[in-house]
Amino acid sequence: MASTVILGATGTIGTALARRLVADGGNVLLAGRNEAKLSALAVELNQPFVEIDFSTSRAVEDALQTQFERCGGYAGLANCIGSLLLKPAHSTTDDEFREVIETNLFTAFAAVRAAGKLFRERGGSIVLFASAAAELGIQNHEAIAAAKGGVIGLARSAAATYAPYNLRVNVICPGLVRTQLTQRIWESTAAAKNSADLHALGRLGDPAHVASLAAWLLDPANDWITGQAIGLDGGLSRVQPRRKSAT
Numbered sequence: 001m002a003s004t005v006i007l008g009a010t011g012t013i014g015t016a017l018a019r020r021l022v023a024d025g026g027n028v029l030l031a032g033r034n035e036a037k038l039s040a041l042a043v044e045l046n047q048p049f050v051e052i053d054f055s056t057s058r059a060v061e062d063a064l065q066t067q068f069e070r071c072g073g074y075a076g077l078a079n080c081i082g083s084l085l086l087k088p089a090h091s092t093t094d095d096e097f098r099e100v101i102e103t104n105l106f107t108a109f110a111a112v113r114a115a116g117k118l119f120r121e122r123g124g125s126i127v128l129f130a131s132a133a134a135e136l137g138i139q140n141h142e143a144i145a146a147a148k149g150g151v152i153g154l155a156r157s158a159a160a161t162y163a164p165y166n167l168r169v170n171v172i173c174p175g176l177v178r179t180q181l182t183q184r185i186w187e188s189t190a191a192a193k194n195s196a197d198l199h200a201l202g203r204l205g206d207p208a209h210v211a212s213l214a215a216w217l218l219d220p221a222n223d224w225i226t227g228q229a230i231g232l233d234g235g236l237s238r239v240q241p242r243r244k245s246a247t
């Protein structure tokens, strides 16, 4: 079982992953920016937490080092930090674009850089999050698609760099999952149906789907996969939406 640092542990997917790993007997360091939320989750799971300023990558390295010293074992790192900006390019401001890159791509780079420094001796697994929007053109997703496309490129290069150290790097590309991030969409019945209809399986994803795949990628037993961007998206990025049931 991996000893895992979860960045963005207080988000919906980060929390689902933390619960899943702890239920499976793993050790987790909960990392995030909000001390009150971290503290509540830490009490629930009986695991430690660290509040991090994500504007520098040094804090991520310190978190990995702490977990390394606390638990040893196979090293896991999941970056569950992310944001969503739904705007066409022509009305996205420079500041908005920079914020999307900072939150989604810089944090992924900080995670890879920290793991590259600290996990090389022992091997491990890094799980990053991109989006179906990086694989398929979807209206009004220019900024987030750029950031998440960057995450996929980052992961592929890092997978090559760190393969000799048995340090694996994979990316999950979700379709629309019911989380805090997408609440404005799925809490509206009409918007939820419109979005579900874009997914060939005709429904939105659950955080448990994502936690399950992330836990699988982090598991040292599954150590023959690296450099992959896996669509966990009800078919959104690869399968035409269904029009009616097959006869």
Ligand SMILES: NC(=O)c1ccc[n+]([C@@H]2O[C@H](COP(=O)([O-])OP(=O)(O)OC[C@H]3O[C@@H](n4cnc5c(N)ncnc54)[C@H](OP(=O)(O)O)[C@@H]3O)[C@@H](O)[C@H]2O)c1
Pocket: 007, 008, 009, 010, 011, 012, 013, 014, 032, 033, 034, 037, 054, 079, 080, 081, 082, 083, 103, 104, 129, 130, 131, 132, 173, 174, 175, 176, 177, 178, 179, 180, 181, 182
């Ligand atoms: N849900 C979806 O449909 C979907 C689709 C495609 C990709 N994804 C990706 O999946 C990952 C998990 O997302 P989620 O759905 O679980 O979203 P979420 O519930 O909103 O969680 C996002 C996490 O990111 C943290 N965060 C946001 N901005 C930050 C910043 N500037 N600095 C530090 N932390 C910041 C949040 O911290 P707080 O808890 O303190 O707010 C939270 O922990 C993200 O990378 C997201 O882009 C999700």
